Amino acid sequence: MKKILEVNSFSKVYGSGCDCCFAETGPERTNICPGCGSVVAAHDVSFSLHQGEILGIMGESGSGKSTVVKSLFFDEPASWGQASFYDNGSRYDLFELNRAQQRQLRSQRFGMVYQNPHLGLNFAISAGGNIAERLLVAGDSHYQRIRSRAQDLLQRTEVLPERMDEIPRNFSGGMQQRVQIAKALATDPPLLFLDEVTTGLDLSVQAAILDLILEIQHELQTAMIVVTHDLGVIRLLADRTLVMKYGRIIEAGLTDQILEDPQHAYTQRLVASAL
Amino acid sequence: MTVAPILRLENFCKNFALHEQDKVIPSSAQVNLSVYPGRLTALIGPTGSGKSSVLNGIYRTYLTSSGRILYRCAAGEEIDLARADDHDILALRRSEIGFVTQFLHFLPRQKTEDVVAQPLYQQGVDKEEARARARATLEALNLPRRLWSLSPTTFSGGEKQRVNLARGLTARPRLLLLDEPTASLDPRTCQRVVAQIKSLKKANIAMLAIFHQMDLVKQLADEVVELSPAAEGVMGGQP
Amino acid sequence: MSQNNGYPFGFLDEYAKKEVRRSVLKAIALPGYQVPYSSREMPMGRGFGTGGLQLTLALIGPGEVLKVIDQGSDDSVNAVNLRSFVELTCPGIATTAKTEEASLIQSRHRIPEKALNDRQLLVLQVPYPDPLSVVEPSEDRRKAMHGEADYARLLVKLYEDIVKFKEITISHRYPTRINGHYIIDPSPIPRFDVPKLHQSAALALLGAGREKKIYAVPPYTDAVPIAFDDIPFRIEDFNDDQGRRRTCQRCGCQTSYLDEFIDSTSGEKLYQCSDIDWCNDQLTATQHLEEVDI
Structure with a gap:
């Protein structure tokens, strides 16, 4: 299996930052620097991801798990660190790219599905139009081809094709997530970020969405980073898991090992409370 | 014995550090054993002697506290499973090492035949071919045909166990770990499992197994390793 | 300056x-x-x-x-x-x-x-x-x-x-x-x-x-x-229901951009060149032609 992503010592600080930011924060303390009040959202985060692999990032709110994918997807600039994306024989130094290069990767090689569909979808335009946007950004300008591709994608994500011209506002929460997934998949990205995609959905809807994600992973061999606070999602989807607390990775390993033989006190508590 | 072992455990130890209770619980201590192609090594010992921990350690479901787990890959090189990179372990799980646990882990809404064929899908075997092989194993293990297209969620313990076994047996890995695979099976089905395991031996597959019933150990084991709850190491011997 | x-x-x-x-x-x-x-x-x-x-x-x-x-x-x-x-x-x-x-x-x-x-x-x-x-x-x-x-x-x-x-x-x-x-x-x-x-x-x-x-x-x-590859840009055609190009009611031009207005007495829709200078030119040319014809 080929390596697709490698992150080294990624850090993200919100605020002015000071010399003691990293020394005074961490899993045993908090993520707010007592010296300057900056929020150390993530520090010294390193991991790698292989083609077709699903990596889970687990933690509670404030653990920095979403910060990691937001920076990789260029929603937020990284403060420090290095991230390499390997694609078609080229290496991209993600945190060194200019805006146009970022936009190109973001729109064609990465996909993102947000917990909040308002972040991933334009609610003023139709579901099909949302998918069309991604295809248009990627340079396709053939109306019929775009339309039939959008139709295929919606069918694939089990959204009725006859609803493709409706605006996402008319859809249920689960359906909105399906449209988001269809949009993310439009350009066959080798890397997909999923940020709490099932949080807040009904259990049966959650299950169906998780099924869909796994099917896609099997079919397309898409590498994914799944950010969640839900152990069930991790157990079902992730091959490997990182556990984060207050911006640090406190534990990393194969998902079954993290769940069956957790090493860190925090993870042990988390696993014990979920069973 | 001239055949080289495929797997060697050297002074394998597993302790659980429970932070909440501020305790370290020893599970397996100083385990030494070897597993050979085409042969079955049986792990025996009373409850609490850490038999399952050995299998979980080899499969990396548990981290090894100390010792080495030397595995000779299909490619010929020897790697220490206790220290290998997660990605290497995942790759071995996909293509070389199988594990039949007492509990079935499957995707909640998958058909039984797909659950069984899953490891083959991952190896890249054609879907129809994989399903055909899955059905053949299910047939051999006497799981009623009407269940094949249902999800195992609602199955009885014995049915689930057969699905789980079928999954491990169909994949035909180089090394198969079996953790009480017959615990909830009736004697007739047990004998079908025995036949299956014998055929795997003929296919040169190496096995390390924990059996609930001693007569199965007698029928199937080529070597027996006895673990004791004490913290001392134990050595393998001939049955 | x-x-x-x-x-x-x-x-x-x-x-x-x-x-x-x-x-x-x-x-x-x-x-x-x-x-x-x-x-x-x-x-x-x-x-x-x-x-x-x-x-x-x-x-x-x-x-x-x-x-x-x-x-x-x-x-x-x-x-x-x-x-x-x-x-x-x-x-x-x-x-x-x-x-x-x-x-x-x-x-x-x-x-x-x-x-x-x-x-x-x-x-x-x-x-x-x-x-x-x-x-x-x-x-x-x-x-x-x-x-x-x-x-x-x-x-x-x-x-x-x-x-x-x-x-x-x-x-x-x-x-x-x-x-x-x-x-x-x-x-x-x-x-x-x-x-x-x-x-x-x-x-x-x-x-x-x-x-x-x-x-x-x-x-x-x-x-x-801007347009799609398969749906090209097109200009207003000024065709009527029968697909015929409407003409300027004043000068008879068939190619110009037409303004639509409603005759206040008859209530009828009328079309006329939007470019007055152009319309005048066409009108002069037609009159000139008519003169030549005579």
Whole structure:
């Protein structure tokens, strides 16, 4: 299996930052620097991801798990660190790219599905139009081809094709997530970020969405980073898991090992409370 | 014995550090054993002697506290499973090492035949071919045909166990770990499992197994390793 | 510097005119790029053509012949007012209603029917210079989008149009790509006029007074309205229910852009050339032909 992503010592600080930011924060303390009040959202985060692999990032709110994918997807600039994306024989130094290069990767090689569909979808335009946007950004300008591709994608994500011209506002929460997934998949990205995609959905809807994600992973061999606070999602989807607390990775390993033989006190508590 | 072992455990130890209770619980201590192609090594010992921990350690479901787990890959090189990179372990799980646990882990809404064929899908075997092989194993293990297209969620313990076994047996890995695979099976089905395991031996597959019933150990084991709850190491011997 | 009524020639002071000219040069050098400039207060409300007027005043000189039109008419209030203001502040210039006689044409909402030549200059009054403002509210982000030619969202708008109405419904301000990069709002000219910008012999300058932007379509430059590969851009066809091209009820022209109005006595829909100068020319030509026939 080929390596697709490698992150080294990624850090993200919100605020002015000071010399003691990293020394005074961490899993045993908090993520707010007592010296300057900056929020150390993530520090010294390193991991790698292989083609077709699903990596889970687990933690509670404030653990920095979403910060990691937001920076990789260029929603937020990284403060420090290095991230390499390997694609078609080229290496991209993600945190060194200019805006146009970022936009190109973001729109064609990465996909993102947000917990909040308002972040991933334009609610003023139709579901099909949302998918069309991604295809248009990627340079396709053939109306019929775009339309039939959008139709295929919606069918694939089990959204009725006859609803493709409706605006996402008319859809249920689960359906909105399906449209988001269809949009993310439009350009066959080798890397997909999923940020709490099932949080807040009904259990049966959650299950169906998780099924869909796994099917896609099997079919397309898409590498994914799944950010969640839900152990069930991790157990079902992730091959490997990182556990984060207050911006640090406190534990990393194969998902079954993290769940069956957790090493860190925090993870042990988390696993014990979920069973 | 001239055949080289495929797997060697050297002074394998597993302790659980429970932070909440501020305790370290020893599970397996100083385990030494070897597993050979085409042969079955049986792990025996009373409850609490850490038999399952050995299998979980080899499969990396548990981290090894100390010792080495030397595995000779299909490619010929020897790697220490206790220290290998997660990605290497995942790759071995996909293509070389199988594990039949007492509990079935499957995707909640998958058909039984797909659950069984899953490891083959991952190896890249054609879907129809994989399903055909899955059905053949299910047939051999006497799981009623009407269940094949249902999800195992609602199955009885014995049915689930057969699905789980079928999954491990169909994949035909180089090394198969079996953790009480017959615990909830009736004697007739047990004998079908025995036949299956014998055929795997003929296919040169190496096995390390924990059996609930001693007569199965007698029928199937080529070597027996006895673990004791004490913290001392134990050595393998001939049955 | 000639003086008139206490104002310098062209109303604007020399520094202001210099700045406008510099901006014009930059706009020509970067076809389609919206050059910001410090739009001056003019003795008329912003939104009444102050952007176009400042361009005209900065570029006109004695001996020039000016034509001012509003929706094709030289006689509408806006056109008359602008023309008399330029006449008042620029002694020595001439004015005309004839397209071919003008060296500088300031227009609102139309490009003359008659093809312009390379000695002519077209100034268009622009209310909203940025075609991206309908899809992106932040100007900062719009600037970056222009820089990267990131225009997919304009095509999304076309896509939605076709989905909803089975055709592209943009009638005015049709987004047009200049010289293969920047997409401009060509001012509220109808779709019908957009192809006239493409490889035009005359320089077209567009000025937005309220929004403080100047941009240009230089002579012999590509101006391509955005469209899908399989659904090309098309102009208004003016066909009736039977698919016949409507004609101007006054001059009988079958090729011009037509205004629709309703006869107040009969209640009937009538069509007439929007470009009055063109209509008059056609009328004269037909009368001339009739005379010859006799």
